Amino acid sequence: MSGRPGTGPEASGIPNVLSIAGSDPSGGAGIQADLKSIAACGGYGMAAITALTAQNTRGVTGVHTPPAAFLTEQLESVAADVRLDAVKIGMLANVEVIRAVGAWLEGLRAQASAAGCGDGGARPPAIVLDPVLVATSGDRLSGSGSVAALRRLLPLVDLATPNLPELAALCGRPVATDWAGALEQARELSAGYGVLVLAKGGHLAGKECPDALVGPEGVLLEVPGERVDTPNTHGTGCSLSSALATLFARTGDWARALVLAKAWLRGALEASGQLEVGGGHGPVHHFAALWSGAGVPREEASLDTWWNGIADLRESIDGLGFIRQLREGTLARADFEHYLAQDALYLQTYGRVLSQASALAPDLAAQRFWAQSAHGCMVSERTLHQGRLELADGALPAVVPSATTTGYLNHLQAAAASGSYPVLAAALLPCFWLYRDIGARLAAGNRPDHPYADWLAMYSSPEFDEATRQAIGWVQAAANTARPAELAAMRTAFRESSRWELEFFDQRPEAATRAAVPGPATAARGS
Ligand SMILES: Nc1ncnc2c1ncn2[C@@H]1O[C@H](COP(=O)(O)OP(=O)(O)O)[C@@H](O)[C@H]1O
Numbered sequence: 001m002s003g004r005p006g007t008g009p010e011a012s013g014i015p016n017v018l019s020i021a022g023s024d025p026s027g028g029a030g031i032q033a034d035l036k037s038i039a040a041c042g043g044y045g046m047a048a049i050t051a052l053t054a055q056n057t058r059g060v061t062g063v064h065t066p067p068a069a070f071l072t073e074q075l076e077s078v079a080a081d082v083r084l085d086a087v088k089i090g091m092l093a094n095v096e097v098i099r100a101v102g103a104w105l106e107g108l109r110a111q112a113s114a115a116g117c118g119d120g121g122a123r124p125p126a127i128v129l130d131p132v133l134v135a136t137s138g139d140r141l142s143g144s145g146s147v148a149a150l151r152r153l154l155p156l157v158d159l160a161t162p163n164l165p166e167l168a169a170l171c172g173r174p175v176a177t178d179w180a181g182a183l184e185q186a187r188e189l190s191a192g193y194g195v196l197v198l199a200k201g202g203h204l205a206g207k208e209c210p211d212a213l214v215g216p217e218g219v220l221l222e223v224p225g226e227r228v229d230t231p232n233t234h235g236t237g238c239s240l241s242s243a244l245a246t247l248f249a250r251t252g253d254w255a256r257a258l259v260l261a262k263a264w265l266r267g268a269l270e271a272s273g274q275l276e277v278g279g280g281h282g283p284v285h286h287f288a289a290l291w292s293g294a295g296v297p298r299e300e301a302s303l304d305t306w307w308n309g310i311a312d313l314r315e316s317i318d319g320l321g322f323i324r325q326l327r328e329g330t331l332a333r334a335d336f337e338h339y340l341a342q343d344a345l346y347l348q349t350y351g352r353v354l355s356q357a358s359a360l361a362p363d364l365a366a367q368r369f370w371a372q373s374a375h376g377c378m379v380s381e382r383t384l385h386q387g388r389l390e391l392a393d394g395a396l397p398a399v400v401p402s403a404t405t406t407g408y409l410n411h412l413q414a415a416a417a418s419g420s421y422p423v424l425a426a427a428l429l430p431c432f433w434l435y436r437d438i439g440a441r442l443a444a445g446n447r448p449d450h451p452y453a454d455w456l457a458m459y460s461s462p463e464f465d466e467a468t469r470q471a472i473g474w475v476q477a478a479a480n481t482a483r484p485a486e487l488a489a490m491r492t493a494f495r496e497s498s499r500w501e502l503e504f505f506d507q508r509p510e511a512a513t514r515a516a517v518p519g520p521a522t523a524a525r526g527s
């Protein structure tokens with residue numbers, strides 16, 4: 001999903017990004033949203049205005065469209081002087097304006113090929129088209145005939161980002177009512193016009209809000225997302241498309257740009273309640289991450305990137321006989337009890353290390369989260385182990401810790417001993433995240449007569465889901481402000497814990513770990 005080789009900013013690393021869009025005087029959508037998004041994502045923003053709207057967070061009351069020839073003059077003036085790394089196209093109010101933009105794009109292409117693109121000559125910028133037809137308020141923003149004219153624009157752009165009604169209009173079909181239908185329409189559009197399409201889940205019903213990059217053969221990358229419960233969705237499409245244009249110019253890869261843009265937009269939606277703008281669908285908080293000290297989105301600080309980076313380990317965990325048998329309920333009791341006994345030893349020390357994260361936490365809210373997790377680990381999970389292993393309250397199983405249990409705990413304790421809260425939090429996270437992930441799949445096989453039903457239910461419970469969501473949030477917050485060396489140590493600690501999780505699931509009873517030891521066992525050195 002890389003773009004044309006070499007497209008992107010030169011020495012400064014700051015891409016020049018042009019928005020060709022309408023003005024929203026209330027600042028939440030259109031060029032105002034675009035310029036904020038471009039700046040928030042690390043680009044230098046420019047804007048050629050296609051139309052003036054009179055609108056606020058409740059709706060659009062008027063549209064004034066200057067002559068298309070004047071738009072062409074703006075575009076030519078900017079392009080004659082400024083290297084363009086990416087272009088985002090938004091509201092184009094009528095067919096003449098759409099044609100003017102099409103003609104300018106063709107001119108850019110012709111110039112690039114005349115200059116010998118790829119041989120060190122001028123390269124055309126990456127082009128993102130958000131085919132705006134209707135505002136969030138339901139008001140029309142483009143005239144009749146626009147759909148056919150926009151279709152002719154599609155082959156001239158790299159990525160189109162229609163919402164579900166726009167996607168349906170461009171395909172000439174009814175609006176998709178489910179995600180599978182949306183993906184199929186996106187595939188059809190991509191195949192029909194030779195353009196990459198971003199299918200967006202914003203208009204779906206339900207609590208999921210996925211987006212997917214779709215090519216002529218189907219989905220190239222799907223990024224899941226939970227719907228943020230807010231009315232402040234004015235300008236989300238404008239903001240996302242500008243963020244994508246900017247982040248593509250920075251990374252040279254649509255998939256990487258999407259992962260970063262979606263995480264950034266999510267933060268902007270979550271923080272939108274901090275703004276007090278209007279009484280309808282308010283704007284997102286474009287600068288929430290910047291103002292909290294996180295800076296512009298960095299790939300190495302994105303937990304989505306970390307998660308994708310352990311795809312190999314996740315796949316190996318899924319492939320383990322232990323996990324398959326646990327799901328099916330065919331796992332031998334001896335194997336399950338061996339695992340449980342090791343897990344009980346593990347959790348005793350894991351609880352202590354969670355308490356150390358609480359002690360190192362930078363503020364009260366984080367301190368409280370890790371302390372509550374330590375409590376949860378000691379109480380609810382231990383209760384389950386005690387019941388299943390028939391242990392007296394507070395007793396540990398009479399087995400010695402396996403080499404894997406000891407190795408994993410040593411790793412966690414080393415992270416605690418480093419004194420770095422971000423590194424420790426990153427090391428603790430896989431025990432939440434991987435269990436939630438595996439738990440969701442295990443739960444699919446759960447049934448009342450499943451021999452390990454209580455176990456399966458625990459890791460797919462809403463409480464564990466919420467705890468995991470919060471743990472991810474705390475580690476992401478720590479990553480956002482971490483300096484490069486600490487960030488690298490965080491990511492290493494995260495991967496290392498994930499690797500230990502794989503080994504932990506893969507251990508089977510061996511003679512050494514079966515030896516009974518008198519009294520409560522110590523889980524690991526130093527605990
Ligand atoms: N409530 C929400 N929570 C999380 N993401 C959202 C929400 N609403 C929209 N989005 C995201 O905002 C972007 C724009 O989506 P959409 O609303 O479908 O487009 P448009 O703004 O063009 O109508 C997409 O990435 C979508 O997933």
Ligand SMILES: Cc1ncc(COP(=O)(O)O)c(N)n1
Pocket residue numbers: 021022023024029030031053090091132134135136141233234235236237238239
């Ligand atoms: C000038 C202008 N351009 C675009 C939109 C669409 O906004 P949204 O991103 O909410 O679909 C808008 N309301 N106003």
